[in-house]
Amino acid sequence: MLVRTGGAGVPGLEGVPLLGSLFDLKTDSLGTYERARQRHGDVVRISAGPPGLRAELYCVFSAEGAQRVLASEAANFRKDNAFYQEVRDSFGNGLLTSQDTDYLRQRRLVQPLFTRKRVDAYAGAVTAETEDTLAAWTQARDGIVDVSAEMMHLALRAVSRILFGADVDATVDVVHRCFPVITEYVLRRGYSPANLPRTWPTPGNRRAAVALDELYTVCDGIIARRRGDASGQPAGEDLLTLLAVARSADDGTFDAAELRDQVLVFLLAGHETTATSLAFALHLLGRHPEEQARAREEVRGVLGGGRTPQASDLERLPYLTQVLREAMRLYPAAPVIGRKAVAATEIEGHAVPAGADVILAPWVTHRHPRYWSDPERFDPDRFTPEAEAGRHRYAWFPFGGGPRACIGQHFSMLESVIALAMLLRAYEFEAVDQEIPVSAGITLRAEGPARCRIRRVEV
Template identity: 90%
Template sequence: MADGVRVPGLEGVPLVGSLFDLKADSLGTYERARERHGDLVRISAGPPGLRAELYCVFSAEGAQRVLASEAANFRKDNAFYQEVRDSFGNGLLTSQDADYMRQRRLVQPLFTRKRVDGYAGAVAAETEGTLAAWAEARDGIVDVSTEMMHLALRAVTRILFGADVDATVDVVDRCFPVITEYVLRRGYSPANLPRTWPTPGNRRAAAALDELYAVCDKIVAQRLGAPTERAEDDDLLTLLAGARDEDDAAFGPAELRDQVLVFLLAGHETTATSLAFALHLLGRHPEEQARAREEVRSVLGGRLPEAGDLERLPYLTQVLKEAMRLYPAAPVIGRKAVAATEIEGHTVPAGADVIVSPWVTHRHPRYWNDPERFDPDRFSPEAEAGRHRYAWFPFGGGPRACIGQHFSMLESVIALAMLLRAYEFEAVDREVPVSAGITLRAEGPARCRIRRVGVRGQR
């Protein structure tokens, strides 16, 4: 039973608590909280009357309780998820209860391993486009953060929309940053003006949302107006439009748009983060890079990778998993406690805002020896078998685990294999500052010098 002792709290400053620390460096603040006070820490932030208390859970055991074994007690009811919902719709990422269960039933058949494996060709085609563009890279230097964001966006857009890639990529690329900044600012603010007030920030966000919604609605209307007899050959949006549950219910136009927006959001920023930091880390560790490249060469030769190659590229997969350990695309996962729950020997009260943090747990010395060191062998089958299931959870866990995790791994392995076979990478920026947005964000460039494999010294 819980001991009744108040959860340890992080020291803050008078009046605003840890507000400024969280705004300046939330991930560093969470790390310090664990180091000083343990695996359940209460952080207060905000002025009196608007102060929020955040219960931070850092152990693998605690993460498992929040996300899995006690998941019913922790809902997506906090202010941040509401802002995401208000901008990106009530899709699979943000919906709850009956809405979520219905959406999951409709979407699940489209994310089976067999179905997802069929997207390998689209990923390979977009990666070939990136390689062609890199042939013109000035001075042989590319910012892998920017480049992987572009590659992942084109890949997920091709899979979602098929031939309509170019019609949507530019709009998404232009509008998403405006909307995500708006969501972040409002989601972490102790008080907000109504969205309907004509402030400059509200007007910019509304214009970006209108443009994004318009392009999605246009393509959704086209799919609904032209059903296909061969859905297995079509893009994901066509499959979504044709999905039916056991009661023959389908997504309506607005629901389809909501699913599309969520897939665009979750399907490109997360994979882009994993790929960018895998390349950055390999650019700092030439021995590991050479080992991964040799595996790719021995398995693929000169052919394009296929879905079945994932099992034949175990070390490359370990590289990606280690990159996702050090740089998890979802560094913080928030919930709202709806019932008092015992965690780490204390009671988290009903109504509390709760976070689990892959960023912190992935660096926890209880589960990881020398946690800041890049070591893909941490993910050998033997090493993984001896570790707590929630010591590594970049895709979340429990009933709300990411439905697209196999797609993310498929895309990442295929793209990374093709990039490593073609180029050597040397990190120019040794350190890349990051922050917690909707996903993990690089706050500076992640530049690498690239050289065609086998053509040393040639730019």
Template identity: 75%
Template sequence: MAGGTDAGAGAAAEVPGLVGVPLLGSLFDLKSDSLGTYLRAQHRHGDLVRVTAGPPGMRAELYCVFSPEGAQQVLASEAANFRKDNAFYQEVRDSFGNGLLTSQDEDYLRQRRLVQPLFTRRRVDGYAGAVAAETASVIAAWDKAPDGVVDVSDEMTHLALRAVARILFGTDVEATAEAVARCFPVITDYVLRRGYSPANIPRHWPTPGNRRAAAAMDELYGVCDKIIAERRGAGAHTAGRGTAAQDGPVQDDPAQDSAVPGGAGEDLLTLLAAARSSDDGEFDASELRDQVLIFLLAGHETTATSLCFALHLLARHPEEQDRAREEISRVLGDRTPEAADMDRLPYLTRVLKEAMRLYPAAPVIGRKAVADTRIGEHTVPAGADVILAPWVTHRHPAHWPDPDRFDPERFTPEAEAARPRYAWFPFGGGPRACIGQHFSMLESVVALAMILRAYEFEAVDTEIPVGAGITLRTDGPVRCRARRVDG
């Protein structure tokens, strides 16, 4: 596909548009089923489609990029032309702070340099024990489930939240997990309403919605600030080896990773509080809170989605479930899985990747174009709101035969090598690729291995309505009947 910043926009073909209703365009379609609308746009008009929504004067015009090559331009090769300057990211920024997910330019580069040493593969591998402990606690309760039925959406959200809270806060997991579970739904719904509205009233006006969101943010901020102050008061700046950020290129350093994450004084917050370099300084209390909130948001909802739908898909496909369980039994026996087992469980990893293809945790990614950019035969103009949709690209018929079929064999090494790099991008890509992608895969493999070794699953809810929120959202429960595996 031809690409590049367009010096002659007039030579490009007109971007095809999705036909909506008079005056409002595709507003109602996007509100009722945005993911289905994007799929229809690609099927009818191809890999770059203009979608309009809203009345004249408040109309949004979205340039939707569906091809792997176009996604690579937006996220990687021409990422400088596409920024996180849209209204949605501003709402996330206003609610969850200016952390790695939302920051830009030098703020982002400084934060990434300070945080990167805490996410080396060896350090992240040390979190496997915390994930295993939380998984064991969750599945132990399932024997008491009425009729053996569990809602794997709720259960995996609970598991992922407790795991990331334990890794972030160590012994303070209880208070933080409860506060997040109570406050996050209120805040995320508020962000969604404002982020997709053509006009918003000021946040400080005392409307019921503003007041509910402000109360939830105050509670969540207060819990984080209290723990941060306690850490710093206890001398977190001197807690353990290798917590300072490196100057220069980031490399895996055995000395840096020698401490066991999750042990006394070695939770991620302690390490964040100690991160510093001569060039970038250190995080102040407000910056620490911003990073913590973003890690809580991105670190539990995304992994929960992957685990939920992996279990749902396996519950609907018993042969694949049996094959995964056989591999787990053969590799692990009765022992607790470790980070090194990821490479020993290739079929289970393929199951997860296929679940993330069909149900990507970030089904839609937004950017704002800051320069005219040629994508294929068309030009995306400066100032345009740009939509990438993993939900659509992961079903692109040119790269995924029978795209709605669950088939883990799509992710053999040979099959992956034959596809474009951005035919599958659940963790984004380019300079802003998710810093926690190895942690997410580690957590998912460890948890899924333990769950499938203990239980077999049969789907109760076979069709799961979903929608695009900050992450992929289910509309209702995802129930499975869980039965203890004999022996």
């Protein structure tokens, strides 16, 4: 691979003639970003695409740089790139994609529904869905389960139950069927140098349109019921009902289209991210029996043999929380974060021009040897309070950071700790697939099964 320096002094990977690093990014973007850091440091420019359609990506890999982009200069780095526009066009203008006054208004309306007290009340939905998963595992063929697929199912059921209440069964099958079609479509268009209009009747456009129509229809029907009957009284007590009645003197309420946008974002971000964290936590424990035994001992000491965990148990499960945080370090659900610079600035001594596409990569920063010794090793003790106190705040940022940090991070940890506690109390896990290939989609994606052999634990 050819290397040159350019782009206002930023070292760069030029790649092959005509196309730059386009194929490297398409086939192994995470590996390409990691190699860029290893060879050229914490700010690297990567060119991708043919002349005239070439993208110039300014990749920032240090914790200090991540803090600058997400927090201290957050106003200068916007969600204005092509990828976010594709997400916006499919999943709507919800909290994940909205900006400026739209974002501030949405955040103010939604924030009261994500206080710690409110989120803790969702624990019952998580325990119910985890119990169903445990019951299903008694029929596991050869005692083997694919924890990637199983955690995706569990997390989707849990977030759908919290969002839709009694309508959970009406939505899960549609989401399970339609989301992969839509996310694949978004990825293909988001990373392509040029796209045909969505209205053209190509096979890909037609497949996506059918999936979007089915998804929108089921969401719109449930929203209509939640917004109440002619008397104006809403039905149900789920999160969607609370969103439907959320109001303030300054911000008004969500209309039906805005409600759908929020629902789709919560479905997207609320189940894939948690599923990723849970699946890789189980798989890592399946490869590290000593850490698994230590986590199970803590769980049984807190919950005993049969007590259902509650939100208040989280603070009594510090090692289990460390396991999850270490899994999120090695396998961050959002492995790549994109922004566009509004004005020229400087990061780590390198000039970043106005209009530049800026890439943060938690996948790379979470493995940076400046912050992590032996970074590929699984070690939950990296997240003791003492260890964290000595580390840069943005050496670990699976939930983003700054004013646009994920509003659902407490919910994600609540769901993950409760579900993992119940699963470990009931079963021992032994990894069958030792290495799981992954890729960067909208979220981190396992490109193969993550099978574990499970054995019932005697109570």
